[in-house]
Amino acid sequence: MKRRSVLAGLGAFLVAGCSKLAQSGPVSSLLDAAEDWNRNLHELLGRRSALAREFTPADVSPDFRGNGTVQPPGAAYAAHQQAGFADWKLDVSGLVEHPLSLSLDQIKALPQRTQITRHDCVEGWSAIAQWTGPQLAQLLAMAKLKPEAKFIVFRCADNLNGQDYYESIDLIDAFHPQTIVAHALNGAPLPVKNGAPLRMRIERQLGYKHAKYLTGIEAVASLAGIGAGKGGYWEDRTGYEWYAGI
């Protein structure tokens, strides 16, 4: 028998076997359940990996307002601001093989992505802007995630009401092509009100996920023990969803 007909024969045998099995109740519902599960998983992955809409330069909003912290308090940030963020460091740490500590210049020297997207704040305003920076996936590939890593936590330089601002995402969003560490807004260095010198863009989620004043990216296995354990500053304080898909 040729290989092809062996496969065809096997296929016919399996189909016959399955439909015979499928006629008996419990197995049939088990197969249906497996099929549903498979379809749901594929739908979910398709939805999660879809790109956010990108716009043209003509769509860019005249002003991109600052929201939440617009000027981190404290002498340390003020000194960085004074120095034009020349000594700012972004640490990549936690469950990685090669921890990194990158300067702004090193971050700008990586392959860059520029995208024009719409920011949606849960408070009810939106704005369209152009963002530039390396993909988070690039930094994670350089640091090499350990297999136990399940979430990426973003550490920020600002403290609101006695709590450090922080956020977190899962690895689907971490490796999403539009998830970038932005250092430029509309072609100019990020203004202080918008998170200078670095802020996240996580384009499939609401504004509060986009951590500003970024100091650290940490790979973790669990969000328990970070802040109050709900994965972000607002998630800890209010009922805001951890997964804030738009």
Ligand SMILES: Nc1nc2c(c(=O)[nH]1)N[C@H]1C(S)=C(S)[C@@H](COP(=O)(O)O)O[C@H]1N2
């Ligand atoms: N570190 C930090 N990141 C933050 C916030 C903040 O207060 N501190 N506010 C969040 C909220 S609610 C929104 S809508 C956006 C606002 O970004 P913008 O200031 O560039 O408009 O940043 C998010 N990231």
Ligand SMILES: [Mo]
């Ligand atoms: Mo927001």
